[in-house]
Amino acid sequence: MQACRACGAGASLDAHFCPQCRTILPLVRRQTDYFTFFGLPRKLRIDAVDLEQRLRTLSRQFHPDYFYNAATAERRASLERSSYLNDAYRTLKSPVARVEYLLSLEGRAANGPEEASKQVPPALLEEVFALNEELDEVREMRASGAPAEEWRSRLERARQPIDAKREEHEQQLQELSARWDERGESDVLDALRDRVLERNYINNLLAGIERELSQ
Amino acid sequence: MAYSNKVIDHYENPRNVGSLSKEDPNVGTGLVGAPECGDVMKLQVKVNPATGVIDDAKFKTFGCGSAIASSSLATEWLKGKTVDEALAIKNTDIVSELSLPPVKIHCSVLAEDAIKAAISDYKKKQAATGKPAEKAAQPTA
Ligand code: FES
Numbered sequence A: 001m002q003a004c005r006a007c008g009a010g011a012s013l014d015a016h017f018c019p020q021c022r023t024i025l026p027l028v029r030r031q032t033d034y035f036t037f038f039g040l041p042r043k044l045r046i047d048a049v050d051l052e053q054r055l056r057t058l059s060r061q062f063h064p065d066y067f068y069n070a071a072t073a074e075r076r077a078s079l080e081r082s083s084y085l086n087d088a089y090r091t092l093k094s095p096v097a098r099v100e101y102l103l104s105l106e107g108r109a110a111n112g113p114e115e116a117s118k119q120v121p122p123a124l125l126e127e128v129f130a131l132n133e134e135l136d137e138v139r140e141m142r143a144s145g146a147p148a149e150e151w152r153s154r155l156e157r158a159r160q161p162i163d164a165k166r167e168e169h170e171q172q173l174q175e176l177s178a179r180w181d182e183r184g185e186s187d188v189l190d191a192l193r194d195r196v197l198e199r200n201y202i203n204n205l206l207a208g209i210e211r212e213l214s215q
Numbered sequence B: 001m002a003y004s005n006k007v008i009d010h011y012e013n014p015r016n017v018g019s020l021s022k023e024d025p026n027v028g029t030g031l032v033g034a035p036e037c038g039d040v041m042k043l044q045v046k047v048n049p050a051t052g053v054i055d056d057a058k059f060k061t062f063g064c065g066s067a068i069a070s071s072s073l074a075t076e077w078l079k080g081k082t083v084d085e086a087l088a089i090k091n092t093d094i095v096s097e098l099s100l101p102p103v104k105i106h107c108s109v110l111a112e113d114a115i116k117a118a119i120s121d122y123k124k125k126q127a128a129t130g131k132p133a134e135k136a137a138q139p140t141a
Helices: A048-062 A072-093 A095-105 A112-119 A122-143 A148-183 A186-213 B005-012 B065-078 B083-087 B091-098 B102-129 B132-137
Strands: B027-034 B039-048 B053-062
Touching: A048 A072, A072 A095, A095 A148, A095 A186, A122 A148, A122 A186, A122 B027, A122 B039, A122 B053, A148 A186, B005 B065, B005 B091, B027 B102, B039 B065, B039 B102, B053 B065, B065 B091, B065 B102, B083 B102, B091 B102
Parallel strands: none
Antiparallel strands: B027 B039, B039 B053
């Protein structure tokens, strides 16, 4: 509980406004989180339409224009709540950022790059490395004037396994998210973290292939 | 992003790019990656089994300029060092030599990890093969 500074009434820590006098309450970051701020449970499956509606309602309520003539503390609260709201929305809107955020909330984020690189299966690193080498060769082929069909078909072939992997990944992310939402088991979080760690490698590679193909 | 001159030099003229035979019992291979950016780095050392000195080092990095420079520098430093001296190389040494900014520290960590991984691979191989000289002397069927 916190006390409203305007009227002294008690308000719960996650309230945006005093329940008595409707004064906007100051934002205390360490007492809230993005889910709570939006009035959502700590779950991974979020309905995009619902999230956007909540965003609209809250941003109207916090809008600095309404607090133009208000006391300094209230003006500050409105600015802080508005900017926190935007950060929260950006994070929760993206399925991956949402997972990463949940992991950090639950204290399950990877501890620095050293630990992170050990959690990625060596086989994936091998595969990524081999595909990067392949990309390099294709670049050389192009540079030495090989016909477009030749290097294009090689690129297309190279992307197949990695495309498949990405799909598999998406699916696993969804399944794991569903499991977290239903049971909230913490070992699910570890599996989620591993998927998130593997993701950048896959996306990076695909981006490299796309770049070559679009040139 | 402003790179220091040393980074640019290593980036434009990387030393020791390439690979050594993975099958060679005296070669240790380290393959590491940085999940933040998805960059990967392979670093290999070839150790003289009689002296324990690193005779040769090669790398191949698919990543940012700082990662390439860090691994290029690492291979330069590794040559002529003993295995134990090599393990003493810290990512902070690389950071100061290349004047890497804070956002690029993980690139140097990648290089340190690669050195450690390569050496531990070498040690594992040595333990597994026993005495390579005797093995080589065995007649092939
Ligand atoms: S940005 Fe990832 S290794 Fe440099």
